[in-house]
Amino acid sequence: MTEVRSSRLCIVVMGPSGVGKTTAAKGLAERLGWTFAEADEFHPKANIDKMSRGVPLEDEDRWPWLASIRDWTSAQAEAGRDTIITCSALKRRYRDVLRQASPRVRFLELVADRELVETRMARRQGHYMPVSLLASQFAALEPLEADEDGVEVGVAGDPETVVANALVALGLTPPPPGALPVGASPAHPR
Template sequence: MILIAMGVSGCGKTTIGEMLAERLHCDFADADSFHSQANKEKMHNGIPLTDEDRWPWLNAIRASIVEKQASGTVHVYACSALKRVYRDILRDGDKDVTFVYLKGTPELLRERIKTRKGHFFDPALLQSQLDTLEPPGPDEAIEVDIALSPEEIVDKVLQEVKAR
């Protein structure tokens, strides 16, 4: 089983992903670690990434997913996966890949980003991500409101995964 915590910056992908991995006794990987240095510099400088910037990044994450599945391990990733085409690349028709959409209001997201320290994401890019976001439907993801506590979110996700 592969879980991918997804959503725009500030929604809690890393926090929830790490908590899910802990509860599932498996490893966690943040998709940010798959970005090239050039992508990280663009985002740090407030320059939105293009699809051409994202293709190698998404393919690297998919390769990691395939590797984890080949070894038979459960794994949790955190990845924005803003567009359906991005999720299609990551899933590649694989029913064993489940997205967890962490949904929040723009106001809550802005507040969270404002208080973050040591992250390369320029807060001005949030609107660009919100504009790019193609929210997944119930056929694509488990949707959870980020206004819940992290523990409540993880409990809800694990209940949904078990029910599937």
């Protein structure tokens, strides 16, 4: 187990493409007042081009991407910020890289059946991940294990319900309306 060097927290919202990671993560970040990032933005162009052609990424493609997410998370923690980031984190060894960050890293695994995810993916526009790669995502998925710091939440409900269920499962309480996030001040909001 990696030694935690920071009192900050990072929630990694994980699961296959199309499960609702971005929607849930943005909702959590808004409710908690935490810094949000989309892991897709950390992919190098070569990875995006590969997926756009319908070619699944290999581990060699993922290691630098995961390291950049880990490093960003650590930098945010060192700046005094708690974070919410989306990341498929499909395999335990990928999550092991993310756990090397300086904050406490917890995982929120979003769970849905494949049919629901296929329907969602078919409706979304402007995303480089084609529905044709969904089977490879579900095949690669290694659900959280009992010794991993994380929780599972189903996504069959509306986004507000998913966020509310995630907050309960994670044991997190949003600040009262109008309150500043931890570490922020009126002169220097996050």
